[in-house]
Amino acid sequence: MQTHMTTTPFGRRPVTLAMMASQVAANAMPEGASVQKWHVFKSIREAKDMIGATDRSLAILNALLSFHRDMELSAKGELVVWPSNEQLMARANGMPATTLRRHLAVLVDCGLIIRRDSPNGKRFARKGRGGQIEQAYGFDLSPIVARAGEFAELAETVQTEKRAYKAARERLTLLRRDIVKMIDAGIEEGVAGNWGKMTRTYQGIIGRLPRTAPRQLIEDICEDLDLLWIEIRDALESFTKTQNPDANESHSGRHIQNSNPDSISESKNGSGNKQEAGGNAAENDNLHSLPKRELPLGIVLDACGNWRELAKDGEIHNWRDFLAAAEVARPMLGVSPSAWREACDALGERQAAITLAAIYQRADQINSAGGYLRSLTDRARDGKFSAWPMVMALLRAKLDTQKAAAQTPGGSPDDGDGDNREGRLEVSEALLRSLRRPKS
Incomplete structure (x- = not known):
């Protein structure tokens, strides 16, 4: 016998439109949908910042999923788990009760679980004569099944952003290394150029870089460094092209500014x-x-x-x-x-x-x-x-x-x-x- 499926939380906790939207999304999941729960959890973990979840709330979600006996979450199966707070605290590495309640609310607000509270707020399941579960009160995991595709896309977006950030950091490192070494080479080789100004320009650009910078700022700094890199490279290449490859001076690494071959006549x-x-x-x-x-x-x-x-x-x-x-x-x-x-x-x-x-x-x-x-x-x-x-x-x-x-x-x-x-x-x-x- 299936009774009424509650949509509002027990006690003084209010219902919000966000909670109603999560329930609508969960009820709209395709018939016969089935996902591997730990695969979805991995996507949720990677996209937690975009979803709005926290490390503690994910520890609780991990514990909730462990109470579901099957490896797969299916629309045809039972998706409500009903562990007590004591059981959840034990599987969440001894998390305090106040912290547990706070982060359960985070999971609800993020639309990862739905509360299916009983009339008195207790969590339990009622079984029929054949042992099958007729009614369960606790936490509904159906949003995980319904939004599995969304979580996978968010995780891919996060991975793409991480790759772009890593590429930007690598480009920044290479530009900084090239510019510093090319300036040093220009100075040591006596190449004509305003190396002091170039050095000050480089220091000014790098001075805008904080200890932790977003990808967009890193890319903007890379664009400025790239222009400076081109200027320095052109100066060195122009100097190289004007040198006589057969001259002994090319082996000594020194550029004679004066037309007198004996340098400045002392x-x-x-x-x-x-x-x-x-x-x-x-x-x-x-x-x-x-x-x-x-x-x-x-x-x-x-x-x-x-x-x-x-x-x-x-x-x-x-x-x-x-x-x-x-x-x-x-x-x-x-x-x-x-x-x-x-x-x-x-x-x-x-x-x-x-x-x-x-x-x-x-x-x-x-x-x-x-x-x-x-x-x-x-x-x-x-x-x-x-x-x-x-x-x-x-x-x-x-x-x-x-x-x-x-x-x-x-x-x-x-x-x-x-x-x-x-x-x-x-x-x-x-x-x-x-x-x-x-x-x-």
Whole structure:
């Protein structure tokens, strides 16, 4: 004997239109519909955020499905289970009763189950004389059968979104790696280009990326990085095409900015202007004894210690950071974009940045940094300027200051040990001999 099928919950719990809609959907399931309950549960678990379910509510749904004896849920079979709260709590790993009731309500609100409450709210089943179930009160699992196709589609949508998110993250990682390494290559190879500006642009784009970002934001950042990547790649490819493949310079990894095959003639610096970044003729002649290679970053930072204050977090780890600091120093010193561009064209961006760092180190002694940089740029075009003398002059001044401090009462001796060595300038013996050459 089948009695009335209740549609409203027991007690003070109200009925909502959403609950009625779930019941309508459950009653409209195709005749003979049958699903494997754990397959559907897997789809529900993957699409839980779109459905509105929680981890706790799914733990309860898992327990409810375990009370159904068959592996399949069929429209022709009995889809109501009637476990007590104690039984549900045991199968839900000891979940508290208050938490159990709250998350049962979540399952009802999500349309995953329907309450079939008895007149007194108890859960039980009434059997006929033959042992078959005539009436059951508890939780109806029919929405799982009726909406199985919907849950499968939602799960596929979630998987598609996960794949798209993973692809976006991979593209972001590859673009970041390529851009950083190509900028480093351009700087190390001496390729003409505004590498400092490119570095600042890259840092600005990456600065928009939070710790956890949605896929749309990642894709937008990738589009901006892709444009920067194209610009950097074109600069490197253009430089590669202009090189003579038979030239020895292609093996040394250095680009000669000056048309003079011997690079900047160091002998001309001694006969040029007698005053260069605070140095004199003897300092310019000192170029003859210096190694004919690029200035090491460590020596530049020793000579231009104030440059670190322009870097992010006050640290400069490589030439990329050094050039990024130049983009900060230029407007601070009042150097116009055109003057900076001309300096980069004449000296190369790295040498121009070193020159700017030396100017910044002595900013209190220079009236017009922009005019001074233009003057040095003009000399560089004639092959009469190199950044070496400027850096060496600053190093010599630093050594002289340390020597004077050591000779004063209370000063640290040159051969002191322990903490007295902290903050002292350390250079090679060859460089010290070069710096200490008697001035003529």
